[in-house]
Amino acid sequence: MPARFVHLVTIPAPTRRGYSLIETTISVLIVSLVLVSVLQLLGASAKAGHVRLHDRKGQRLAESLMSEILQHAYEEPKDTSTPGTPEPGEATGTRKEFDDIDDFHLWVRTPPQDPHGVPIADAAGWTREAHVKWIQPADLTAIGSDTGLKEVRVIVTSPGGAHTNLTALRSSAGPSEWATSEWTYTSRACIELQPTENPASRISTGIELLNDPRANLLVNGDLESGLEPWGFGAGVCTLEVLADDPHGGLGYLRSTNRLYTYSGPRLEITDRVDDGTTYEVAFWARMVSSAAPISMRIKYDYGVFQSYDHQVGPTIGADWTPVSFTFTAQHGFPHRTYFHVETGSGTAAFDVDDLTVYETQ
DSSP: OOOOOOOOOOOOOOOOOOOOHHHHHHHHHHHHHHHHHHHHHHHHHHHHHHHHHHHHHHHHHHHHHHHHHHTSBSSOSSSOOOTTOOOTTTTTSOGGGOOBGGGGTTEEESSOBOTTSOBOTTOTTOEEEEEEEEBOTTTOOBOSSOOSEEEEEEEEEOTTSOEEEEEEEEETTSGGGSOOOTTOOOOEEEEEEOOSSOGGGOEEEEEEOTTOSSOOSSTTTTOTTOSTTOBOOSSOOEEEEEOSSOSSSSOEEEEESOOSTTOSOEEEOGGGOOTTOEEEEEEEEEESSSOEEEEEEEEEEOSSOEEEEEEEEEEEOSSOEEEEEEEEOOSOOOSEEEEEEEESSSOOOEEEEEEEEEEOO
8 A cells, every 4th residue: 555645734823913112102192192182171161061150140140139129219219319328227227128229329248138138048259239320311321410311230249250240221211110000900902903094994903801900890891792781771762882983892882862861871780889899980982963971870779769879070072081980889788780871961972982890999
């Protein structure tokens, strides 16, 4: 058997080469640079967040004091004063004793306080101050005498020295200085549109607002729902709701063919008035042809007899005129109580609209 020879070939293993010292050093350097950049970004982000937090806190402190200042009167209610001269006792007391914006001039507190003098929580190290001065309306520069316009400035300083400034203007003729009435409010919003020169093309509509603090005791007093429940009593007349020229809304009530001075619209209010309570009556009226005094009558029907509260108002003409009365229900408990609109004399036709009866308080 012939001999066989086997050739063995040896393949050398690949040489494994490690990292050199230079490569290791470069890698560590790159990682260090990236780490430093990340840490710088994190630090800047944290600082920016801290600054924003302080900015919001400073803004909040400034707005709260400014809101408080602007709720006060333009000047001392008792007498004339100059900015920075509080009344005796105000300078050493708390802000609850302030009654005009001048009392806040040069008011400084560290830390900030509430109106009762109690330090505000989490405001340690903060300072809040106010400055009030007269200014020129034309260019808003300071002036030494009252021009009817004042600048109010609130400055808040953080513990780190950052300042937040808030400025407002206050006028002596602003809404806050207007004389107000206890019963001044808006109960209805109306809109009128006249697309041509012809008055007959005028369109009028309105809506009752929800902020009326009192309830109108007269049902359908604005005549927006037709004639019901209005009617007439012993004084016969013709009643109709027209829409050509209302005082407000879509309709008004016209009384014609009146036989007596007490002929006119009537509405029962038996369950709506209380004995001894005072009520305010208000409505708009106009005469159709000749001028005459408009009047109001409250009728108390006890069955076997009647009692009246009759009041004559102003003489009115062809233009819508506001009319108002007051009455106090002091007639015990009648079977029926009625509200009438009439004239003080004559039987001329007249119009009424937006009739209201409110309880006084």
